[in-house]
Amino acid sequence: MIRRTFLVNGVGNPFYNEHMVVHPVERTSKSVCRRDFLKAALAATGAAALSDANAAQGPKPGPLGLIDTNVYLSRWPLRRLPCDDTAALVAKLRANGVAQAWAGSFDGLLHRDIATVNARLADECRRHGDGLLVPFGSVNPKLPDWEDDLRRCVEEHRMPGIRLHPNYHGYKLDDPDFAKLLRLAAGRGLTVQLALIMEDERMMHPMLRAEPTDAKPLAALVKQTPGLRLVLLNSQRVLRGPPLQNLIAAGEVCVEIAMLEGVAGVANLLAGVPLNRVLFGSYAPMFYFESALLKLQESPLSDPQLRAIRCDNARRLLARKT
Amino acid sequence: MKFEIWDVHTHLSGVPGDTPETRLGKLLQYADRMGIARLCVFLGMTHHYDPSPEQLRQENDDVLRAVRRFPDRAFGFVYLSPKHTQVSLDELNRCVRDGPMVGVKLWVALHCNDPQLDPLVARATELKAPVLQHCWLKITGNLPGESTPMDLAELAARHPKATLICAHTGGDWERGIRAIRPHPNVYADIDGGDPTAGYTEMAVRELGAERVLYGSDAGGRSFASQLAKVFGADIPDSAKRLILAGNLKRILQPILREKGIKV
Numbered sequence: 001m002i003r004r005t006f007l008v009n010g011v012g013n014p015f016y017n018e019h020m021v022v023h024p025v026e027r028t029s030k031s032v033c034r035r036d037f038l039k040a041a042l043a044a045t046g047a048a049a050l051s052d053a054n055a056a057q058g059p060k061p062g063p064l065g066l067i068d069t070n071v072y073l074s075r076w077p078l079r080r081l082p083c084d085d086t087a088a089l090v091a092k093l094r095a096n097g098v099a100q101a102w103a104g105s106f107d108g109l110l111h112r113d114i115a116t117v118n119a120r121l122a123d124e125c126r127r128h129g130d131g132l133l134v135p136f137g138s139v140n141p142k143l144p145d146w147e148d149d150l151r152r153c154v155e156e157h158r159m160p161g162i163r164l165h166p167n168y169h170g171y172k173l174d175d176p177d178f179a180k181l182l183r184l185a186a187g188r189g190l191t192v193q194l195a196l197i198m199e200d201e202r203m204m205h206p207m208l209r210a211e212p213t214d215a216k217p218l219a220a221l222v223k224q225t226p227g228l229r230l231v232l233l234n235s236q237r238v239l240r241g242p243p244l245q246n247l248i249a250a251g252e253v254c255v256e257i258a259m260l261e262g263v264a265g266v267a268n269l270l271a272g273v274p275l276n277r278v279l280f281g282s283y284a285p286m287f288y289f290e291s292a293l294l295k296l297q298e299s300p301l302s303d304p305q306l307r308a309i310r311c312d313n314a315r316r317l318l319a320r321k322t
Numbered sequence: 323m324k325f326e327i328w329d330v331h332t333h334l335s336g337v338p339g340d341t342p343e344t345r346l347g348k349l350l351q352y353a354d355r356m357g358i359a360r361l362c363v364f365l366g367m368t369h370h371y372d373p374s375p376e377q378l379r380q381e382n383d384d385v386l387r388a389v390r391r392f393p394d395r396a397f398g399f400v401y402l403s404p405k406h407t408q409v410s411l412d413e414l415n416r417c418v419r420d421g422p423m424v425g426v427k428l429w430v431a432l433h434c435n436d437p438q439l440d441p442l443v444a445r446a447t448e449l450k451a452p453v454l455q456h457c458w459l460k461i462t463g464n465l466p467g468e469s470t471p472m473d474l475a476e477l478a479a480r481h482p483k484a485t486l487i488c489a490h491t492g493g494d495w496e497r498g499i500r501a502i503r504p505h506p507n508v509y510a511d512i513d514g515g516d517p518t519a520g521y522t523e524m525a526v527r528e529l530g531a532e533r534v535l536y537g538s539d540a541g542g543r544s545f546a547s548q549l550a551k552v553f554g555a556d557i558p559d560s561a562k563r564l565i566l567a568g569n570l571k572r573i574l575q576p577i578l579r580e581k582g583i584k585v
Contacts, residue, residue: 079496081519082556200516202460203494209461259516262336263352263541284519287547288554291517294546298355 067314068093068101068292069193069256070233070281073124073133076106078205083285090129096289099311101133102193104163108138109198114149122157134318136163136193139185141177142170147184154188160318161191163233165198167210173217182221186228191317194218195233197259198286212238215247222251229254229317234283236260236269245272254317256281257292257309266309267299275305279314328360328567329353329538329545330454331489331513334367334388336541342367342388349541350395356545359567360585362537363388364399364427364454371465372431375409378402382417389422397574399425399454404438411445418449424577426453434469435476443481450577452485454511459494471501478505485573487535490514495521499528506533509569513537517547522555522565531561535569 071093075084083089093101103125107117118137125133137153139146139162153159162185171178185192196213204210215238222228229252232239236259239247247253256279257266269278282292296306332349339345346363353361366381373381381401389398400417402410417423426446428434434455446453457471458464471492478486484507491510492498495518502508510525510533525534538548552565571585578585 079520082523083519199518200493202458202462203515204461206461261543261547263349263544264337265544265546286519288517288519288550290554291547291550294356294550294553295544298352298544298546300355 065311066096066098066100066280067311068098068282068284068289069231069279069314070258070283071101071103071133072106072283072286073103073121074106076286077110078208081285083289086124086128086133089285090132092284092289093132094129096293098132100131100314101129102136102161102314103133104136104193104195105138108140108163109165109168112140112143114138114140114143114146115152118149118153118157118159122159135159136161136191138163138165139181140165140169141175141181146177146181150181150184150188154190159190161193161231163193163195165195167197167213172214173221179221179224182225182228182230186225189227191229191231193231193233196235196238198234200237215239215243218253219247219250222247222253225251228252231256231279231317233281234259236265241272248273248277253277254279254313257295258283258287260295264299266295266301270299270301270305275308276313276316278309279317280309280311324357325563326567327356327358327536327549328362328570329358329540330362330487330511330535330570331537332361332363332540333365333369333542334363334384335365335369342384343391346388346392346396350392352540352545353395356549358545358549359395361396361540362399362425362454362570363396364401364425365429366401369429371429372405372467373401373403375406378406378409378413382413382423385423386417386421393422397425398423399427400451401427401429402442403431404428404434404436404442405431407438407441410442414442414445414449414451418446418451418577422581423451424574424581425451428453428455428469430456430465430468432467433473435473439477440480443477443484443486447481447484450580452487452509452573454487454489456489457492457498458490459492459497461494471498474508475501475505478502478508482507485509487511489537490539491521491525496524499525503528509533509535509573511535511537512551512565513548514539514543517550517554519554522551523557526555526557526561526565531557531564532569534561534565535573536566 073086083092105117105121111117121135125135137159139149153162232255235255254277258281282289334342334345337345337348339348363385366384370377385398389396400413400423443453455474457469457474459470471488474488486508488502488508489511491512493515510529536552538545552562
């Protein structure tokens with residue numbers, strides 16, 4: 001057990017400012033969690049950089065205040081992942097200097113009782129992490145009465161945004177229901193996260209194949225939806241170059257770096273995308289968290305660039321209300 | 323603690339530069355940022371799935387130029403095609419026996435369980451050169467000559483004294499690891515796929531840390547995402563040390579000693 005006073009939350013969390021419920025962080029039995037747990041405590045006292053054998057060469061947490069815009073709670077349907085219990089994930093994130101993490105739920109991919117998925121997500125975020133986790137609920141616009149799921153995300157769970165998975169919910173982006181969902185979300189001041197893929201389509205389970213979401217209709221939709229704030233998750237494998245740049249130019253559209261690849265990927269991305277549209281995202285626990293962190297090391301980035309990607313852009317995005 | 327890092331899998335791609343030397347120099351700049359000491363490099367400025375003899379030689383010439391500029395930082399692997407047996411044997415002699423290269427790269431010209439690979443693997447084994455074979459298991463469909471880890475397992479059974487490296491661990495690593503598990507002369511190169519958590523833990527659990535190699539597939543992949551598979555894994559530091567450099571040094575030691583290269 002660790003005392004709450006050891007933990008820090010360096011970033012304002014609009015969800016938890018009003019609804020914070022303080023619970024102690026549970027210790028887990030996994031060795032990685034014990035290690036991360038210790039690192040979290042050390043990070044809070046400013047000693048994290050000295051605590052880890054990898055710190056001299058591997059990922060460096062850097063100053064506290066990192067905002068991770070792409071994490072998931074619960075379990076990936078096809079395998080257990082290290083850190084796929086919330087306490088372990090929180091410890092991992094804290095150990096790496098994350099002050100706020102925008103969390104969706106893996107359950108939102110396949111469960112049809114989305115209302116329960118979102119209630120559970122909100123509850124998990126309250127019970128773990130002392131405000132570190134910010135829930136982004138799932139909405140499936142092909143389910144009957146989906147509008148009420150959206151309403152509950154806002155009114156009951158006070159979520160600042162939603163996370164969509166069109167390729168698991170069986171619709172294309174030219175579907176009128178999707179356009180309506182974007183309009184309603186924008187009208188309620190929600191940030192909309194759109195996951196284009198969840199895994200490399202080449203290695204999907206043969207019984208659970210989901211083609212990447214085709215983003216072509218998005219630019220026109222963004223232009224038609226005033227006030228929309230859109231964050232593309234897991235987009236970099238399937239949306240790059242001019243199509244991505246055109247979409248970014250269409251409105252307030254951001255990308256995160258979890259699936260960004262190539263040597264010096266972040267620097268290369270910044271050659272075509274404005275700095276204020278690039279967010280930090282790890283896709284933990286599906287991906288090793290260290291992947292995103294090391295990308296910031298691989299690219300030569302200035303301090304202002306690092307600050308923008310690590311936290312400022314995300315903070316500004318959630319702080320803005322339509 | 324600082325880990326020594328050797329990368330078993332890089333290419334002269336994904337970075338700017340009109341010459342092999344320039345591109346390798348650029349790759350090394352980023353390798354330096356990540357603390358990587360050595361790169362194994364193969365395939366040339368332009369990659370050919372099914373290279374002609376001339377294209378094979380050209381790709382190997384590109385790599386020779388690059389590694390000769392950075393002899394203390396890079397090792398070359400010679401690119402061979404089992405569709406051109408004699409040319410490939412000649413390239414082995416030119417680039418490995420008589421040149422600075424220390425390993426063999428096989429890609430997608432022919433499935434690696436084909437008997438046409440036998441003379442190449444036998445000769446590479448005589449020269450103490452490890453053979454790195456691209457392997458992938460794609461639910462979307464492999465290329466016509468693209469090998470799977472199961473193909474490599476067949477080759478390994480025929481050549482138990484060869485040192486074989488399963489590049490990408492077959493992409494679908496949960497099946498790839500199982501496929502190569504019975505063959506102790508096959509190593510898992512964990513490069514090239516997404517940094518999916520649990521990958522390295524399973525490889526270490528099922529194969530032993532001694533059979534797992536860090537590689538990146540840079541410049542198409544980032545060094546960062548692939549290093550995360552080791553730095554982020556819940557495995558002991560001793561295992562990380564083996565994966566990041568220890569195993570590759572051990573594999574290459576015989577051929578490096580023959581060439582008088584001290585590391």
